[in-house]
Amino acid sequence: MTAPETRGIQITNFRKLYGKTEAVKEVSLSVERGELFGLIGPDGAGKTTLMRAVCTLLVPDGGTVLVQGRDAARDIAAVRARLGYMPQRFSLYQDLTVEQNLRFFADLFQVRQKEREGRLEELYRFSRLGPFKKRRAGALSGGMRQKLALSCALVHTPETLVLDEPTTGVDPVSRHEFWEILRAIQKEGTTILVSTAYLDEADRCDRVALMHEGRIVAVGTPEEIKAGFRHVLYRLAGRDARELRRFFSGLPQVHSTQLFGDAVHVVFAKKPGQSDWEEWRHALEGKLEHWSPERPSVEDVFLELIGSGR
Template sequence: MEFDIQTFSLGKSFGEIVAVHDLNLAVERGTIFGLVGPDGAGKTTTMRMLCSLISPDRGKGSIRNLDIVKDSEEIKKYIGYMPQKFSLYGDLTVMENLVFYAEIYEVPRKVMKEKIDYLLVFSNLKEHTKKLADQLSGGMKQKLALSCNLIHTPEYLFLDEPTIGVDPVARRELWKILFDLRAQGVTIFVSTPYMDEAERCDVIGLMNQGKIINQNPPANMINGFQKTILSVFADDPHQGKAFAPTLPYVEDAYLMGEEIHVVLEDDRNDQNKIFDDFVKQGIKVKEIKKIKPALEDIFVNLVRHEQENQDQK
């Protein structure tokens, strides 16, 4: 197994705030790695360190066996980086932005036209070349930004929450492009707060408060979760969510939309017992069923245990 992106106890602080704490990552070549977590988890800081845009305070990192500090200028030749904020020129057309970035990356003139034509087809922007970037929809802007970062054929692509503010159709289109890039051998490092997107990655790192709390393929995380989760539909989900943790056999309870997800300590307590205890409390239950855990359930559970461990110290 060949790891092309690695970190060893990587850390970064801003004053007294520890943004990234002892980060250890290993990303295999030609895969999609997802850094998953809520706002403020440290995802953007991690990505900016890996792209040699900011220097770590401690630890080490490498891409393609190049040190992210010592070889920062060399690394930039092999990567494409797409930040959260749309960073192209709104007063230039789609075509003008592509030409501009081709010139920045010193793409030879003899291959520039061919490369741009390919990217326009690849990103479904061929019919929009004369539009100003500011006139594009959110999804089109993201695809243009992605195309500009692909103009120099990078080996590694870093995307910081690329689908924030993008409609569901555009999200699917963007992920199709990422799958196509992976098939071409590009290593993709993407951050996202969306658990459904995390499931599309080959490996994910669940990140919270600057730490990776689990790093595995999504299927391994789901299949390795040993606890029972019940989905409860109650007339008053907020009352049910508050009551469930008071039961001695319930480890945790939280809302997922209109459902209460109840985590049991073991398999011995079935739906009937939960139902009876809710009814005794005066909470009407419409439906209760055992469900397969989703990544969001696993993340909530891991964060809860992480917090309990911190409180015990």
């Protein structure tokens, strides 16, 4: 057992209520120091509440949150001084330039003069915002604004970085770039807790927690999560995907089906045998042309965990 003070973030039996609504229900979670950890789940899963607790911004209705060994509900000033937070709706000064925004945040966080210039250079390098120093924040594209907000959260070289859905609404190329930047920051030794509603982004993290309706439904590396899929997924193709789907969704051993373009994903309770396939091909009069096992995605696992079968 690792001593708590060497932990990055230690959450024990955390609960939070908003009125009668239990936003987070008895959640426990450890993030190792230096880990890139993802909180993944749809809107309303409780990700933001959990992150705000880590950032000292709310008082738990039960349980404790330790950040680098310090209690986020009591030792507020010490936790904040070592933590960078990029909320979902961050505020940049639209009429200040990239550089002015960074310097403003450096003042706020009392970054010492002799460290400041070196840190700014590092941040320009990370974020690739160097060529845009003189551009007003209001004139940046979505992806660049996101990178500037990240840089502002990093200006005081925090030990822990918390990011609430930083890639929501950002185009796929910028999303990719953003994750590369997070990896580079992690190499500095920073512990990163990041949330996302895009389930495919789980693969970008060292470990993830899948959240649903205020609970954690799975924790592990992306590979561990995917290995936890209890059913068997096949990808089928043929002349009439809709017909294939109708046929398979009527079989008792089929858990669920989904159309993907011209292909159908079929989730079976257990692996079908060769004779099953021959029988189905026969029954479908040649409409079934290809079938092959498909690796389940994190989304498939998530849907299985929350019990969404049809």
